[in-house]
Amino acid sequence: MARGEEAAFDAFYDQVSSPVFGVILRVIRDPAQSEEVTQEVLLEVWRTAFRFDPAKGSALAWVMTLSHRRAVDRVRSAQKEADRERRAATKEVPYDEVAEAVESTLEAERVRRCLGGLTDLQRESVILAYYKGYTYAQVADLLKVPAGTVKTRMRDALIRLRDCLGVTA
Amino acid sequence: MRNHKEPHTLAGAYVMDALDDADRARFERHLASCDACAQEIAGLRETTARLGAATATPPPAALKERVLAAARRTRQHTPAVTPMRPRRRYLRTAIPAAVAAGLIGISVTYGLANSTANQRLDQANQRLDQVNQSSAAIAAIMTARDATMMQGQVSGGGSATVVMSDVEDALVFMARGLPALPAASTYELWLVGPGGDRPAGMIQPQAHGMTSPVIARGLRHGDHLMLSVEPAQGTQHPTTRMMLDIQL
Numbered sequence: 001m002a003r004g005e006e007a008a009f010d011a012f013y014d015q016v017s018s019p020v021f022g023v024i025l026r027v028i029r030d031p032a033q034s035e036e037v038t039q040e041v042l043l044e045v046w047r048t049a050f051r052f053d054p055a056k057g058s059a060l061a062w063v064m065t066l067s068h069r070r071a072v073d074r075v076r077s078a079q080k081e082a083d084r085e086r087r088a089a090t091k092e093v094p095y096d097e098v099a100e101a102v103e104s105t106l107e108a109e110r111v112r113r114c115l116g117g118l119t120d121l122q123r124e125s126v127i128l129a130y131y132k133g134y135t136y137a138q139v140a141d142l143l144k145v146p147a148g149t150v151k152t153r154m155r156d157a158l159i160r161l162r163d164c165l166g167v168t169a
Numbered sequence: 170m171r172n173h174k175e176p177h178t179l180a181g182a183y184v185m186d187a188l189d190d191a192d193r194a195r196f197e198r199h200l201a202s203c204d205a206c207a208q209e210i211a212g213l214r215e216t217t218a219r220l221g222a223a224t225a226t227p228p229p230a231a232l233k234e235r236v237l238a239a240a241r242r243t244r245q246h247t248p249a250v251t252p253m254r255p256r257r258r259y260l261r262t263a264i265p266a267a268v269a270a271g272l273i274g275i276s277v278t279y280g281l282a283n284s285t286a287n288q289r290l291d292q293a294n295q296r297l298d299q300v301n302q303s304s305a306a307i308a309a310i311m312t313a314r315d316a317t318m319m320q321g322q323v324s325g326g327g328s329a330t331v332v333m334s335d336v337e338d339a340l341v342f343m344a345r346g347l348p349a350l351p352a353a354s355t356y357e358l359w360l361v362g363p364g365g366d367r368p369a370g371m372i373q374p375q376a377h378g379m380t381s382p383v384i385a386r387g388l389r390h391g392d393h394l395m396l397s398v399e400p401a402q403g404t405q406h407p408t409t410r411m412m413l414d415i416q417l
Binding site: 137155 | 179182184185187188212214215216217221222224226227228233235236237239240243318320330345
């Protein structure tokens with residue numbers, strides 16, 4: 001890399017590494033693997049930056065979409081073998097755990113407040129899918145509700161969160 | 170789990186990566202022919218990004234050097250056609266301007282996430298609205314076909330990044346690591362050229378010495394961008410030593 005490029009990457013790292021690592025760690029849970037995936041994501045973003053199109057959404061959405069996707073990929077490939085144990089281990093209601101772990105920042109506070117405004121089923125669907133990386137079919141299984149219901153609750157939940165968070169797109 | 174009647178309802182599961190491969194492929198085919206869906210997906214992706222950013226956790230410090238080392242070995246992909254650009258004397262980077270524009274979005278959102286919990290939500294909202302208004306103008310400059318990025322070190326601490334577009338006849342200035350100033354002082358930007366110096370905006374470092382992006386317009390041939398410390402209300406001509414000199 002040219003020197004200027006390196007400085008730009010340095011700045012880029014400072015800007016995005018915390019949200020990227022945060023969401024990956026939340027999904028994968030294992031810190032060492034999370035660091036690995038964080039590195040992969042940051043390099044992928046760096047390599048493919050020219051593809052980013054601000055007309056299609058914010059850079060944060062772009063970076064976080066990729067981060068979440070890669071974290072989920074990692075969990076799913078490990079999940080195949082450990083599926084049963086994992087299901088058994090995550091029967092607890094996860095909301096408090098997530099809420100507790102999230103740093104008490106203004107943004108986190110706001111997200112927590114908006115999550116609190118959802119119905120229980122909506123909230124649990126979002127937490128199991130987004131923060132834990134389950135498919136909607138798995139979420140349906142865990143929550144013992146029909147898959148079709150989970151599907152619509154997920155969409156309803158995100159629309160409510162979008163409005164509550166004041167997202168404009 | 171197939172529902173062929175209403176693929177649209179899969180939008181929520183889709184943006185949360187909660188579809189299996191088959192459902193995902195099917196939904197993406199649907200997306201390709203559904204403009205309304207694409208718009209909804211964009212809004213929902215901004216939403217999940219916020220869910221993700223709320224979990225922001227600094228990675229262990231050692232990761233940074235590992236990632237930087239890997240980046241040094243990694244070439245950036247570039248678009249097939251690269252516009253011709255004039256040679257510049259100062260450091261120019263290959264980072265596409267578009268992603269730099271995007272970084273502003275991240276610093277805004279993430280900067281908000283770092284504010285003290287006591288700060289009033291509506292104050293934050295107001296700030297975000299202001300930022301949104303100016304961000305369109307900033308994005309126009311940073312995504313211009315001829316956008317060029319330059320960087321410089323600020324004597325006294327910090328570094329500055331400038332993205333300039335001749336097409337837009339404007340530049341965007343950002344800095345980080347600037348030392349905090351006493352309340353009676355401010356950083357002021359200057360365009361200094363053969364025709365004299367013109368004030369180009371005042372900047373206040375926020376957390377970590379990051380500045381909000383500042384737009385300067387009306388560039389002239391031979392201009393340099395400079396920075397000095399001035400009285401809080403600003404001045405018409407610089408009164409102290411310049412701390413930065415970037416030839417535009």
